[in-house]
Amino acid sequence: MKNPISGLNKIFDSRIRLGVMSVLIVNEEISFNDLKGMLEVTDGNLATHLVTLEENGFIKVHKGFIGRKTNTTYSITKLGEREFKDHVKALEGMIKGFR
């Protein structure tokens, strides 16, 4: 999954997935709609990326209700936090390498 040379995580190649992780690292829990508004993406697009992140164990999904409306919220897992931080470190390492 990780590029052995750069240490970058393939899953974070997508800007939207990287965006989701960036939001979740500073927010304990966030709803689908708030995430959608922040990343400025369509429902379907966001849902697909969220499934990928969930299947990899990077995020946790909580399904709840507000009245009768479903309210799905997301939070980051320990694994997701670690992988994200490693990815950021790898990016920083690359910048240093170029200089």
Place this chain on the structure above:
Amino acid sequence: MDNPNEPIQALEEIKQMMDRSSRFVSLSGWSGIAAGICALLAAWLANKKFNEYAIGENEYEAKFNYTRDANLLQLDRELLILAIFTFMAAFFFAFLFTYLRGRKTGVPIWGFMARKVMFNVAVPMIVGGLLIWRITDFGLYGLVAPVCLLFYGLALINVSKFTLSEVRYLGYLQLLLGVINLWAIGYGLYFWAAGFGVLHILYGIVMWNKYERNEKAVA
């Protein structure tokens, strides 16, 4: 991956997303200026009311037609109405200028960040409001202004984690005024005007100068 700009761009996007999702940064300096002007106008009107009341009291005394309590109740009611209108006007203008700024820069005012900010301001403000209510019930009018300043200062410090850090300094200054006012009872209106009027205007000017001056409109 040969493009050196790519990791820089990725890191920038990460930082921007973390920032945007954890801080409400759209508050316009004009909002502060407008709220400050509302407060100064209100303080001026309140001062006029006080003077009218004082003159009225003397007249009543002179005529041996002493209806001090009824008069005080009337003053109380008028000041309450003035306070409510001031709050609504200040809130309206603060919202308006921030909304306009959001439209100009193309940064939407996200619902959930605004909710977070509102909640964190509202808790100390509502508690402060209840306290002031009880304080006036006991007739301790001299405490109204310092308590306003103290709880507003605490609300600002509380909310500063979710918005621009300058808000925290505004909060400390309000606290300072509030504390001094505790030992200068009777000058509440001046302290109140300085805190809610002058400080808001100064804060608004500083913020506008720092963040909005060179802001470009997004077509």
